[in-house]
Amino acid sequence: MRRLAERVLTALLGCVVLAGTGPVPAGDDLHILRDLRPAQRENLVVVQRDGSIRIVSYDAVVQDPQIAALPPERGYTIASSARAQHHAPARIALAPPLVTPAKLFALNDTPRFVPTQAGPKPARPAKARAAGLDLAWLYAHRFDTSHDDRRTPGIPVRSQVASPFDIDSGAFHGVRAVNGYSAVRVSVSIPCGARHFVTGPGYDEVTSAPGIVDQETGYIYIGGWGAGPRGVSVDAGLQKSSAQSEHDDYAFYWKFASNKPVTSEDRFPCGGPDVVLELYPVSDSLLVFSATGIATDGRRHTFTAVQRTRPDDGWIPDGGSRDDGIILKRIVSIAQPYPWHKRSGIGRSDRFVSGSYFGVDGPHDLTPRIVWHDCEIGHLTPPSIVPQYKQWTGAQTWTSQAPGIYTDWPPLGVFHGSNGACDAAGIYLRA
DSSP: OHHHHHHHHHHHTEEEESSSSSOOOHHHHHHHHHTSOGGGGSEEEEEOTTSOEEEEEOOSSSOOHHHHTSOSGGGOOOTTOTGGGGSOOOOOOOOOTTSOOOOOEEEOSSOOSOOOOOOSOOOOOOHHHHTTOSHHHHHHTSEEEOSSOTTSEEEEOOTTOBOSSOGGGEEEEEEEBOTTOOEEEEEEOOOSSOEEOOEEEEEETTTTEEEEEESSEEEEEEEEEOSSTTOOEEEEEEEEOTTTOSSSEEEEEEEETTSOOEEEEEEEETTSSOEEEEEEEEETTEEEEEEEEEOTTSSEEEEEEEEEOOGGGOOOTTOOOTTTSOEEEEEEEEEOOGGGSGGGTSOOTTTTSSOOEESSSBTTBOOOOEEEEEEEEEEOOTTOSSOEEEEOOGGGBOOOSSTTBOSEESGGGEEESSOSSSOEEEEEOOO
16 A cells, blocks of 8 residues: 555656755645646646746646546636647656656756846836926937036937837837736737748757857747836747757747746647747746647647746736736747847847848738737636636737837837737838
C-alpha cells in the first residue's frame, strides 16, 4: 500500500526544479493545480518573482481527489473551439523526481530575439493640466530649455509626444483598457508570410550555427500593469523570430517585470485556427496566463505560465480602482534592438523607415492580417477560478483627451482593418 501511495504521488507531481536547489513541496503544486482549469495543467510552468522557473508535469488520469472534484471548466468556453473537439486531449510524459522532463519552456538566457520592454505604468491623468496642452502649448515646448542661456532654446525634442506604451522599443499598435479590470481573453489570427525584418549576423537556431537572422522580433500579445502606482508590468502572448524557426510559427511568450522572458519550444504554426490568449490573477499571489491553439503536432494544446506575485505587485482579482487600478492592454509590435535607440549612444536613423513590416503582406498589400476577435474583459471573484467576462467595447477602452498621446507608433506606419476595441492591425515602416 505504501509503495502504491508513493507511485501515485510520483505520477501526480513529476516536477523538477530548473532554477533552484531541490523539489518543491507537493502541497505547493497541488494548491496551484487546484486553481487551474484542466486544460491549463497540461503544459505548465511556474515562475517565481525572481524569474526562476520550474515545470510541473501532471497526468490527468492519476488525479488527486480534491482536484478531480472540481467542476470541469466551470462554465468556461473557448472561442473558436469547435475544431478542438475532434482532438484527443494531450498528455505530458510523466517525469520522476529529479529527472529533467522534456524542455517545454526555457528562460531567455542566451538572447536570440529582442524582448519586449513594457516601461513604467502610465500615470493617472493630470486633468488640471490637460486642458492647457493644446497645439500652441506643444509648439511653445518643442525645445528643451538651454541650461547655458535661458534666452535661447536647447535641442529640438518631442518631449510632449507620449504614449501608454513604450515608443522607444519599436513600432506598435496598442489598445489599452480603462483602469480597474483584472481579466482579459482574446482570440487572434497568426498569418503566414506577413513579416519582413531587418536582418544581420546572429545565431541561427535552425542550423545551430552563426548565420544571417532577423534583427527585429514580431509580437502579438496582451498584458498590462498591476494596480497602484507601482503596478508591475506584464507582457504575455506570441513571439515571432526567424532566428528560432525557418517556418512562420509563433512561440508562447511570458515576461514579468524586468525578468528574463520565458518562451516555449513547441510552437503554434501560422495559418491555423486562431490562438486564444487569456490573462488574469486567480489570487493576489498567483497570476495566470495561457495560450491555447493547434500546435506543430497538429493537436490542440494549452500552454500556461503561473506567476508568483505579491499583493503590492498590483495583480489582484478585483482589479483595483478606476483611478489607479490594473491596466490591461493588447499589442501588435516590432521590437527593435536597444543599440538602435538614440539613448544607446549608437542609434539607427532609419529604424522607423527601414521597410520592415509585420501583419501585412508587404508594401503593395497593406491589408492588416493580424485579426483580433472575441475580445473580452472582466473580473475574477474568488473562490471562483474562472473570470466573468463581457465584450470589450469602446466603453472599456482608454482614449487620450490630450494631443500628442499615441497608441500607434509611428502614426503613419500602422494600418487598421476596422475600428473598435477588437480590430485588425499591421505595421509597415515605410522605406
